Amino acid sequence: METQGAHIDFAHVSVEFDDGAELLTACRDVTFTVEPGQAIALIGPSGCGKSTTLRMSCGLLTPSEGTVLVNGAPVEKPRQETAFIPQDLGLFPWKTVLQNAALGLDIRKVPKAEARERAQSALQQVGLAGFERAYPKELSGGMRQRLALARALAMRADLLLMDEPLSAIDALLRESLQDALLDLWRQRRHTQMLVTHSIEEAVYLGQRIVVFSARPGTVVADIPNPGMGEPDWRDSPAFAEKCQEVRHALASGSAQLADGEGGAR
Amino acid sequence: MKSPLLRKIGGYVFAIVFIVAGWWITAVLVNSPALPTPAAAVEVLLANADQLVPYFLTSAWRVVVSLVIGTVLAVPIAHVCARSRTLDALFAPVLYLLYPIPKVVLLPILLVLFGLADAPKIVLISLTVFFQVLVAVRDAVRAVPESAVEAIRSLGGTRFDEYRHVAVPATMPAVFTSLRIGVGTAIAVLFIAEAMAGSTGLGYYIMQSWSMVNYPRMFAGIIAMALLGVVLYAIFDLIEHRLTRWR
Numbered sequence: 026m027e028t029q030g031a032h033i034d035f036a037h038v039s040v041e042f043d044d045g046a047e048l049l050t051a052c053r054d055v056t057f058t059v060e061p062g063q064a065i066a067l068i069g070p071s072g073c074g075k076s077t078t079l080r081m082s083c084g085l086l087t088p089s090e091g092t093v094l095v096n097g098a099p100v101e102k103p104r105q106e107t108a109f110i111p112q113d114l115g116l117f118p119w120k121t122v123l124q125n126a127a128l129g130l131d132i133r134k135v136p137k138a139e140a141r142e143r144a145q146s147a148l149q150q151v152g153l154a155g156f157e158r159a160y161p162k163e164l165s166g167g168m169r170q171r172l173a174l175a176r177a178l179a180m181r182a183d184l185l186l187m188d189e190p191l192s193a194i195d196a197l198l199r200e201s202l203q204d205a206l207l208d209l210w211r212q213r214r215h216t217q218m219l220v221t222h223s224i225e226e227a228v229y230l231g232q233r234i235v236v237f238s239a240r241p242g243t244v245v246a247d248i249p250n251p252g253m254g255e256p257d258w259r260d261s262p263a264f265a266e267k268c269q270e271v272r273h274a275l276a277s278g279s280a281q282l283a284d285g286e287g288g289a290r
Numbered sequence: 291m292k293s294p295l296l297r298k299i300g301g302y303v304f305a306i307v308f309i310v311a312g313w314w315i316t317a318v319l320v321n322s323p324a325l326p327t328p329a330a331a332v333e334v335l336l337a338n339a340d341q342l343v344p345y346f347l348t349s350a351w352r353v354v355v356s357l358v359i360g361t362v363l364a365v366p367i368a369h370v371c372a373r374s375r376t377l378d379a380l381f382a383p384v385l386y387l388l389y390p391i392p393k394v395v396l397l398p399i400l401l402v403l404f405g406l407a408d409a410p411k412i413v414l415i416s417l418t419v420f421f422q423v424l425v426a427v428r429d430a431v432r433a434v435p436e437s438a439v440e441a442i443r444s445l446g447g448t449r450f451d452e453y454r455h456v457a458v459p460a461t462m463p464a465v466f467t468s469l470r471i472g473v474g475t476a477i478a479v480l481f482i483a484e485a486m487a488g489s490t491g492l493g494y495y496i497m498q499s500w501s502m503v504n505y506p507r508m509f510a511g512i513i514a515m516a517l518l519g520v521v522l523y524a525i526f527d528l529i530e531h532r533l534t535r536w537r
Contacts, residue, residue, distance in 0.1 A: 103443065120459075128455065
């Protein structure tokens with residue numbers, strides 16, 4: 026089913042944390058937009074605020090400064106049509122596969138029968154039909170991954186946010202799951218934001234690659250990636266070149282920061 | 291291949307044979323009227339069954355009511371304590387000081403305050419159960435990862451949803467584990483309370499038989515009390531098992 030993807034607008038967003046001892050700046054002056062139906066990847070060193078950016082997009086966190094708009098409205102609390110897949114997938118071991126897939130609908134007070142039906146068809150879509158009554162511990166890592174995806178699908182989200190969802194998956198399986206993600210996005214055309222620290226993953230799944238500097242994170246490069254989604258993209262020379270471009274952007278992002286800090290002191 | 295069920299039953303059969311054999315050998319070696327052989331004990335139990343039933347029911351009632359009261363009070367307080375830093379800072383020291391105190395020493399005070407019937411026994415056992423469940427559940431709530439709560443929040447869940455989908459199911463096993471373990475303590479406390487005061491319950495029955503030097507009757511009471519413990523333990527074990535199939 027096609028959805029009208031959401032529009033995301035970050036304008037001069039900064040986030041500060043008070044960890045008790047000092048004020049930490051997670052990200053500073055982050056500005057970028059995502060067009061409806063676009064799939065972007067956020068990449069940067071650890072602690073650069075890319076997860077923070079994601080959490081602001083789904084309303085788990087509000088910026089200290091600046092604005093985060095989804096479809097023109099500030100995100101003050103979690104939105105109905107946003108699906109967020111956290112790093113640990115957010116599955117509950119005490120719920121069956123079907124209950125886990127239906128959880129988003131359950132919380133949104135969708136009638137039981139409809140929730141069940143939608144969850145079931147989402148499970149079918151990700152290839153988990155027949156596992157409805159299993160518990161997460163009985164699933165493999167890849168299946169758990171697809172279950173998290175099914176939950177998002179059942180919600181008919183127009184915005185899918187993912188925080189390094191494939192980081193715990195081994196390399197071969199990861200590629201097939203990346204293909205599954207790509208297929209889903211192509212079918213549904215929701216807006217998609219993927220946080221990753223794998224350059225290849227970013228280039229494979231992002232129409233644009235937004236590169237963050239180290240903490241305090243800010244956008245140092247916004248690299249268009251028109252080849253994304255082409256047949257055999259992963260094996261093409263252009264793919265390798267794009268990976269190199271991202272790698273350079275990451276490196277210069279870190280260098281820039283080092284210079285900046287030297288200048289300030 | 292042996293099925294797990296068969297293996298489990300086999301395990302219990304072995305355990306019963308082992309215990310009965312050990313009992314028999316000890317009884318023969320000790321050769322005292324205070325310790326009859328298993329066969330004699332069963333005989334005595336059957337002979338006294340009629341008069342035992344009301345004592346058994348009284349004791350069972352006291353334990354079950356106390357387990358329910360203790361748990362119902364402990365679980366919500368444990369959740370609140372574990373989720374609120376301020377309350378926890380306030381209650382944790384109180385808990386640490388009170389938890390290790392054997393509640394049974396309060397019995398004389400409770401007898402003065404509540405008389406000799408059910409009330410002092412129920413208060414005492416509830417108190418014992420309360421602290422055991424409180425500590426176990428409080429630790430279980432704390433062990434729930436923050437990310438699980440956040441997953442609910444990201445789905446637009448309310449505080450109620452956090453309890454319904456995360457805190458309660460995640461801590462259910464802890465409730466029943468602590469109850470299962472608590473049964474032993476509860477019955478020990480019950481025995482002391484009934485032995486010391488009043489004229490009802492199995493504790494009284496056992497002590498009365500003892501003072502009458504009627505050892506077979508005393509033994510019937512002991513077996514009945516053991517049975518009460520085993521049955522309650524088995525029930526909680528079963529519930530715990532059903533609730534933790536996801537583990």
